Amino acid sequence: MSNNSVARGRRSAKRKKPDGNKNYGLGKKLLEAAHRAVDQFYGRDSHYNTRATHKKRMVVFVNFCRYHGINDARKIDRECVLQFGSYIKARLESDYEWPDGTVDQRISVAYAHNAISTVNILMKAFRGDDALKVSGKQVLGVCRQSVRVRPIEADVVDTQYAADQAIANGFERGAAVMRLARAWGMRVRECILQDLDRMKREIEATGEATILEGCKGGRRSKDRTIRATEFRMEALNYAIEVRPEGSRNLLSEADTVKSFLLSEVNPCRQFLKFSGVPHFRELRAGFAQDVYEEVMAGPSPLKEAIRDKIMDRVAREEVARQLGHNRVSVASAYVGGTRNAA
Incomplete structure (x- = not known):
């Protein structure tokens, strides 16, 4: 057997088999899997606006996971969700700067609550339970501010x-x-x-x-x-x-x-x-x-x-x-x- 054949054999032996259960079997990439999870949760033929809204907001959570080295939804635990809540809470006060210099802009109370809600829905879609569900009010320390003050413009x-x-x-x-x-x-x-x-x-x-x-x-x-x-x-x-x-x-x-x-x-x-x-x-x-x-x-x-x-x-x-x-x-x-x- 030639040296080249031996080398090829060794490389083949070391090659890892793809993990079919990554992201609960919904895809290799976390964001891609998250989209599929929400589609399955609501159904692809209904709740179009709801699904589109969650998909838009879940990018914030996926980016947060990437910064913390998480690329598999199975590794997301309660501590991770609570840390995300702390990160969102910090953005209520001012812009948030990551160690690499990336800056996330300040957000409103309403958006902060919506971000937490999206994570709750996403993890339920992945896991099939509410084990990681958190309260936006408890995590953020503030309630939604949804009292209208401007006149209605719908004569x-x-x-x-x-x-x-x-x-x-x-x-x-x-x-x-x-x-x-x-x-x-x-x-x-x-x-x-x-x-x-x-x-x-x-x-x-x-x-x-x-x-x-x-x-x-x-x-x-x-x-x-x-x-x-x-x-x-x-x-x-x-x-x-x-x-x-x-x-x-x-x-x-x-x-x-x-x-x-x-x-x-x-x-x-x-x-x-x-x-x-x-x-x-x-x-x-x-x-x-x-x-x-x-x-x-x-x-x-x-x-x-x-x-x-x-x-x-x-x-x-x-x-x-x-x-x-x-x-x-x-x-x-x-x-x-x-x-x-x-």
């Missing part, structure tokens, strides 16, 4: 103008999403997937409709009923008019939520901004303010100081219910806080 007239512009440019179904969001307080995904026929039947029977399809984070509840008004019926009837033939919602047989967002919803953002409405979520805020002011028979806290604490609480509970939330505190993100209460 009904401005919304209708934006919808008219969308229609003129061939985005009839995008206009339907605008109108449904403003009239019924639905999220974009809820507008897209809502069973319009069911809503119509419920209104004919009870005068109210329930928001069920496409709800965020499993918040589907039969308690989320909304009274039909002339304004809301106009939005619903228009959506029924422009939906694809044979469909119960705004999607055609060839559509997915992702393709609909790209082809119909995203192009309509320019019409909203041109009309003075910053984004689709603002339409939901406009609905929330309508609900609050209807219950209070007066202006929201964004317009005047609160005069009746008891009715303010009742109005916030109604806003939270109709928006599909379980917490009254969420209403503050839409209609303003209670600090001005008399």
Whole structure:
């Protein structure tokens, strides 16, 4: 046997077999595996926006792991997650500089909580349990600051103008999403997937409709009923008019939520901004303010100081219910806080 053959044999003997279980068998690279884990956790055919958001935020955690020499999700333990929490907390105070000179910019409290939430979801997706789940409040030492202070910019007239512009440019179904969001307080995904026929039947029977399809984070509840008004019926009837033939919602047989967002919803953002409405979520805020002011028979806290604490609480509970939330505190993100209460 030649010396070359012996050398080749030795190299072959030393070569390590690939570890098929690395990153729980989801890929060689941590970021690649993390993407697959989240896709499997939520399903590739649903929760498009949620998955995209987590994938964008998880880059921060993956980079943190790399700086600490971790390239396998199986090696991530509770200590690692807590250290990440400390790193995120440090970025609340100022920019964070790594030993190699790389600087990570300062972040907001809301983003810090979202970063912790993404890690919790990611590790549950990898492991299948909540063993490494941590509390954002405990790790960061601060709560989210989500009390709205600026006036709502989603006037009904401005919304209708934006919808008219969308229609003129061939985005009839995008206009339907605008109108449904403003009239019924639905999220974009809820507008897209809502069973319009069911809503119509419920209104004919009870005068109210329930928001069920496409709800965020499993918040589907039969308690989320909304009274039909002339304004809301106009939005619903228009959506029924422009939906694809044979469909119960705004999607055609060839559509997915992702393709609909790209082809119909995203192009309509320019019409909203041109009309003075910053984004689709603002339409939901406009609905929330309508609900609050209807219950209070007066202006929201964004317009005047609160005069009746008891009715303010009742109005916030109604806003939270109709928006599909379980917490009254969420209403503050839409209609303003209670600090001005008399």
